[in-house]
Structure formats: structure tokens, C-alpha cells
Amino acid sequence: MQGKVAIVTGGGGGIGAGIVRRLGAAGVKVVATGRSEARLAALAAEVANGFALSTIAADITAGDAPRAIVDHALAAFGRLDIVVNNAGSFNFGPVDQTSDEMLDEVLAISLRAPFRLCREALAHLGEGASILFIGSTWGLYGTAGGGAYSAVKAGLIGLMQTLAAEYGRRDIRANYIAPTVVRTEMTDAFWDLDFFRRSNHELTPLAGECTIEDVANMAAFLASDAARFVTGQTVAVDGGISGTRYVDPAALAAQRA
Numbered sequence: 001m002q003g004k005v006a007i008v009t010g011g012g013g014g015i016g017a018g019i020v021r022r023l024g025a026a027g028v029k030v031v032a033t034g035r036s037e038a039r040l041a042a043l044a045a046e047v048a049n050g051f052a053l054s055t056i057a058a059d060i061t062a063g064d065a066p067r068a069i070v071d072h073a074l075a076a077f078g079r080l081d082i083v084v085n086n087a088g089s090f091n092f093g094p095v096d097q098t099s100d101e102m103l104d105e106v107l108a109i110s111l112r113a114p115f116r117l118c119r120e121a122l123a124h125l126g127e128g129a130s131i132l133f134i135g136s137t138w139g140l141y142g143t144a145g146g147g148a149y150s151a152v153k154a155g156l157i158g159l160m161q162t163l164a165a166e167y168g169r170r171d172i173r174a175n176y177i178a179p180t181v182v183r184t185e186m187t188d189a190f191w192d193l194d195f196f197r198r199s200n201h202e203l204t205p206l207a208g209e210c211t212i213e214d215v216a217n218m219a220a221f222l223a224s225d226a227a228r229f230v231t232g233q234t235v236a237v238d239g240g241i242s243g244t245r246y247v248d249p250a251a252l253a254a255q256r257a
Helices: 014-025 037-046 065-077 100-124 147-170 194-199 212-223 249-253
Strands: 005-009 029-034 053-057 080-085 125-134 172-179 233-237
Touching (some): 005 100, 014 080, 065 100
Parallel strands (some): 172 233
């Protein structure tokens, strides 16, 4: 991937910053975008002289954001090869408790914004280009309380498959990564709560936890020429939770109170 250029949305922290670091380590020139100038500046300082990184602070939902981000990449590095749609809203809840404001926020950040960024980028993507969506296992199966969050994650799969079908003959690939829960600032507050561990870790066949690096490694693979014949796919990075009916033996043996 030496010399290729990538845009990573939500690149200031968490999974997005992990993907920025991993792509940069593979020789990719990266444009990281996010809302927080401070976070982007901190990331730039961290990787200074490590690889070519340019940042642009932007509200991905703004009307002029897609063009501004793409124009920034072209001005900084002269081309565009990889688009990683990572930015998203973690606002979820039961359907009957989802207000219009909540629904509009999740749709705007997690579905409308990626659609618009892809639309803007397509004119500049050439042979061997890769479009990635960082989704969730909640887009693969029904989850109580998923609400708008689950709906948009499933919607991104439809967008990804459409892009794969429509632009494959231009040698542009599109794929969707579905991580299980990953410990970031968004999940840290309830990571160790019993209900969270029961509904996630105790249903996962592989021991341990999914990490930012696990997701970033998959993104780097799918963006690379090593995955040149992989498109239209949803790849779960989830320790087996979405493909099995596993329950931890200790949970199976537990006595009901």
C-alpha cells in the first residue's frame, strides 16, 4: 500500500485513530478527519515523522463536509485510494423510546454522512481503490435496545453491497467490517458491568476481548492489494459471537436466584 492515500473519518480517537496508525505503518498517506481539532492535533503530534498524516477538523454531517474533506486529501497528497467510513453515533435505545431527535442524529452521522462522502469520493477513486465501512455486529442480528443504531448499521451493509455491485468493474471494492464491542471511551463506562459482560463476553467463543488493533488489522488487509478479489463482503471481527450460539460454561452452570 506504499504511496496510497486514505481518508479516515472519526480519526481522532478510538478505532479511527487505530486505523490511521495501522494504515500509516503500512505506508499509506492518511487524512484523518473528526470534529475535535485537539484530538487530531494530538494524533498528529504522536505520529510526527512516523508517516505522512494530514488532518482536517470537520462536522461530517455538514453540507460542505464531503467536498472539503476530499479536496483536502487531493490538495495534501494528490490522489485518493481508500475511504474508511468510521465516524458514527453510539446513540441507541428501544424503538418506543427513540425520539425524532435521536433518530435524526444517528441517521445523519452514521448513514447519510457515509453515503455523501462516498458519493463525493467516487469521482476520484481509481483502479484498486477500496471503500470500507466500520459497522457493528448489531447490524447483523437483532438486538434488544438496538433501535436506530442497529437500523443504520444494517443500512450500511446495503450501501456497501450496492457500491460493490455498481463500481466493481472500475476495480473499486467495498467491504463492511462488523466488530463486536471494543473497549474505547464510548464503552468504558459500562465495560465491567455484569449485564454488559453477560450479553457480550459470555456469548463469545474466543477468550479475551476484541481490540482496536484487531479491527485496524482487518481494515488494513481489506484496503490492501492482498484483498484485491474481496468485495461486497461483511467481515465480522467478533470472536464468533455472531456465528454461533455459544454460552460460557460458567453461565450455563450458574443457578438461577
